[in-house]
Amino acid sequence: MKKIEHIGIAVKDLSLANEVYQKLMGYQHYKTEEVASEGVTTSFFKCGESKIELLEGTTEDSAITKFVNKRGEGIHHIAFAVDDIRAEVDRLVNEGFTVLNKEPKRGADNKWVVFLHPKSSHGVLVELCQDVDPAMIES
Ligand SMILES: CC[C@H](C(=O)O)C(=O)SCCNC(=O)CCNC(=O)[C@H](O)C(C)(C)COP(=O)(O)OP(=O)(O)OC[C@H]1O[C@@H](n2cnc3c(N)ncnc32)[C@H](O)[C@@H]1OP(=O)(O)O
Numbered sequence: 763m764k765k766i767e768h769i770g771i772a773v774k775d776l777s778l779a780n781e782v783y784q785k786l787m788g789y790q791h792y793k794t795e796e797v798a799s800e801g802v803t804t805s806f807f808k809c810g811e812s813k814i815e816l817l818e819g820t821t822e823d824s825a826i827t828k829f830v831n832k833r834g835e836g837i838h839h840i841a842f843a844v845d846d847i848r849a850e851v852d853r854l855v856n857e858g859f860t861v862l863n864k865e866p867k868r869g870a871d872n873k874w875v876v877f878l879h880p881k882s883s884h885g886v887l888v889e890l891c892q893d894v895d896p897a898m899i900e901s
């Protein structure tokens with residue numbers, strides 16, 4: 763794992779949370795982005811080499827909506843940056859971790875992402891992120 767790529771925080775109201783986190787961080791988020799496939803809208807604050815990712819669920823069956831309804835707002839996941847997400851998936855499967863999506867899927871902020879089941883990591887939902895090759899990003 764190269765670094766903590768971001769900490770995901772589930773919130774009920776993204777614009778309200780953006781205002782509070784702007785006060786907390788002392789600067790504005792640098793982007794908001796909807797990830798329809800996940801039923802979320804995200805906003806990102808830089809923090810050193812990592813980020814804070816705020817997430818609001820946009821659909822009833824979104825993982826974020828379910829999380830907030832069941833557990834309230836709060837830290838939702840830890841994302842790690844990796845160089846080779848497929849190699850990491852193979853390594854973690856061999857180590858006995860439960861991978862929720864072996865095929866990387868597109869996440870926010872130009873990433874390929876994979877999630878591990880929280881039961882594999884003592885109750886913490888882990889996300890792996892690999893940068894999408896800039897040449898592959900639609901202009
Ligand atoms: C990809 C876009 C963006 C990005 O960074 O680019 C994102 O980060 S999107 C983030 C939202 N998407 C996901 O989280 C996808 C992966 N998550 C899932 O597949 C589910 O949320 C899953 C499988 C973790 C849980 O779903 P399930 O339907 O099983 O919900 P339950 O409430 O029944 O949970 C089962 C069990 O897991 C515990 N749980 C659930 N969520 C979390 C969590 N975030 N952290 C820790 N533990 C979690 C839950 O409490 C249940 O435990 P139990 O002991 O049985 O009560």
Ligand SMILES: [Co+2]
Nearest residue numbers: 770815841889
């Ligand atoms: Co995330």
